[in-house]
Amino acid sequence: MANPIDPADVFTLDPHVTLTADERTQLTAFLDAHRRLLNQCLDGLTEEEARRRLVPSRTTLLGLVKHVTYVERVWFGEAVTGVSRVRMGLPAKVDDSYLFDDTDTIADVREAHRAACASSVAVLADLDLDDVVTGHRFGPMAVRWILHHVLRELAHHCGHADILREQIIAARSS
Numbered sequence: 001m002a003n004p005i006d007p008a009d010v011f012t013l014d015p016h017v018t019l020t021a022d023e024r025t026q027l028t029a030f031l032d033a034h035r036r037l038l039n040q041c042l043d044g045l046t047e048e049e050a051r052r053r054l055v056p057s058r059t060t061l062l063g064l065v066k067h068v069t070y071v072e073r074v075w076f077g078e079a080v081t082g083v084s085r086v087r088m089g090l091p092a093k094v095d096d097s098y099l100f101d102d103t104d105t106i107a108d109v110r111e112a113h114r115a116a117c118a119s120s121v122a123v124l125a126d127l128d129l130d131d132v133v134t135g136h137r138f139g140p141m142a143v144r145w146i147l148h149h150v151l152r153e154l155a156h157h158c159g160h161a162d163i164l165r166e167q168i169i170a171a172r173s174s
Helices: 023-040 047-051 062-080 092-100 106-124 145-174
Strands: none
Touching: 023 062, 023 106, 023 145, 047 062, 062 092, 062 106, 062 145
């Protein structure tokens, strides 16, 4: 297994400089870009703004970052390493991954997200795209599939974050 990665060093690859790189480098760059965007969606917000519910679902900006932290842990912690969600202290239901309590702060949630991303990078370091892992309840799956799935999930939530953040910033001017 590779050396642990400092959480401050994640989110470093820019997809625009990987135009002719191999598939793994390109996938990693797009994952890093979306991880960075989701972590940055909390930039400059107050604790109240980060918690503000603007849609009927549990989706808030703070909740989105908590959720994508869960996503990192499930797909790279559980699926790749085989460590169960229960053992990692994760909610059993995906919808509960959006929840936060009074003790959660923007700083704490962002740091947990960075740490989860660093852990994901570390567990993948010695695996090839075609390697098959067996830790997820869906059964055996290729690392390539996991990377594409997580990229899709992060891109989806970046869209949510953009819209929620735009509404929050616009409300400041009203």
